[in-house]
Amino acid sequence: DAGITQSPRHKVTETGTPVTLRCHQTENHRYMYWYRQDPGHGLRLIHYSYGVKDTDKGEVSDGYSVSRSKTEDFLLTLESATSSQTSVYFCAIRVGWNTEAFFGQGTRLTVV
Amino acid sequence: GQQLNQSPQSMFIQEGEDVSMNCTSSSIFNTWLWYKQDPGEGPVLLIALYKAGELTSNGRLTAQFGITRKDSFLNISASIPSDVGIYFCAGQTIENSGGSNYKLTFGKGTLLTVNP
Numbered sequence: 729d730a731g732i733t734q735s736p737r738h739k740v741t742e743t744g745t746p747v748t749l750r751c752h753q754t755e756n757h758r759y760m761y762w763y764r765q766d767p768g769h770g771l772r773l774i775h776y777s778y779g780v781k782d783t784d785k786g787e788v789s790d791g792y793s794v795s796r797s798k799t800e801d802f803l804l805t806l807e808s809a810t811s812s813q814t815s816v817y818f819c820a821i822r823v824g825w826n827t828e829a830f831f832g833q834g835t836r837l838t839v840v
Numbered sequence: 841g842q843q844l845n846q847s848p849q850s851m852f853i854q855e856g857e858d859v860s861m862n863c864t865s866s867s868i869f870n871t872w873l874w875y876k877q878d879p880g881e882g883p884v885l886l887i888a889l890y891k892a893g894e895l896t897s898n899g900r901l902t903a904q905f906g907i908t909r910k911d912s913f914l915n916i917s918a919s920i921p922s923d924v925g926i927y928f929c930a931g932q933t934i935e936n937s938g939g940s941n942y943k944l945t946f947g948k949g950t951l952l953t954v955n956p
Contacts, residue, residue, distance in 0.1 A: 770946045773943070818882050820882075831875075833880075833881055
């Protein structure tokens, strides 16, 4: 599993509340990613990080922010959750210099 | 943005049959990856392809990187019940925006069902 831990694994929250999801890695990899997975859309990139305090937007970044203050942690925040953000969220890390991305087990978020 | 067309969307096969799925794009990728996802789990990497024309096997799985760099296929031979799951292709490009970003674009997946 490349040492990736996502927390929480499941969360139900109310519309308008802030939510933070955490991705933790134990192997000091530089690149970390947040994806969301929805039926009919596959996996879509929200934000990514290429180092501590270095982050950039993906294709579906609206309504999300990220922070990476330590190599091992990449946080995804929904400032004010909406029902359209109900999804399964996956963190991924890049191992090595080339290409392989390894995924965490996912966080199922329901916004009611 | 870049898009991948993955087909078929779903397949229902009998145990022992061979399976083939593919991804095509109008964009060029420098790497193709194939992942499998089991229910409630994250995608797991099956095969990575790095060069146009490359043919790579992993047990009963075989994948190829198309010569044009715009497509890839995955074959599964002699399917077994544990092959059930969603298979995703992903194409990778490298972008430079502050730092090199290895950007993955995913297909929408092929749902494979294997009847014992």
